[in-house]
Amino acid sequence: MADNKRKVAVYLRLAMEDNARIESQKVQVLRYAKEQGHANLMVYADNGESGSNMNRPAFLRMNDDIKSDLVNQVIVHSISRIGRNVVEVMEWINDLRNEGIEVTAIDGSTNFGNSSMFVSLRNDILRCIKKGGKRNGA
Numbered sequence: 477m478a479d480n481k482r483k484v485a486v487y488l489r490l491a492m493e494d495n496a497r498i499e500s501q502k503v504q505v506l507r508y509a510k511e512q513g514h515a516n517l518m519v520y521a522d523n524g525e526s527g528s529n530m531n532r533p534a535f536l537r538m539n540d541d542i543k544s545d546l547v548n549q550v551i552v553h554s555i556s557r558i559g560r561n562v563v564e565v566m567e568w569i570n571d572l573r574n575e576g577i578e579v580t581a582i583d584g585s586t587n588f589g590n591s592s593m594f595v596s597l598r599n600d601i602l603r604c605i606k607k608g609g610k611r612n613g614a
Contacts (some may be wrong), residue, residue, distance in 0.1 A: 483518040483552045489557045493524030508582045527560040549578040
């Protein structure tokens with residue numbers, strides 16, 4: 477049963493402003509959230525905001541609500557809606573999961589398996605970056 481005491485954040489983002497597409501994203505994510513039994517939904521939408529950085533108005537408001545312990549889950553259409561920098565997105569998701577906040581993409585792109593696997597992948601990527609793109613043994 478869903479925890480209706482805290483809000484479920486529904487985050488939407490499009491790089492190019494497009495009211496019809498952002499509305500379509502919203503309808504799909506809200507339908508999913510309601511099917512999961514969530515009633516206390518808060519929608520955060522960055523329409524026309526690039527995912528190349530994490531400093532987007534609605535994303536920052538959502539993070540403030542998360543830090544204020546108002547949100548216990550984040551639902552997005554796909555992981556790419558959170559951002560385009562894979563390392564930043566993975567670190568953000570990992571930080572939330574460490575705080576007990578679930579991140580769900582309705583397309584399944586946040587299904588990383590157990591958290592140790594997620595941390596291992598993140599650490600491998602960070603090591604690769606520090607080595608100038610060379611993987612272990614390369």
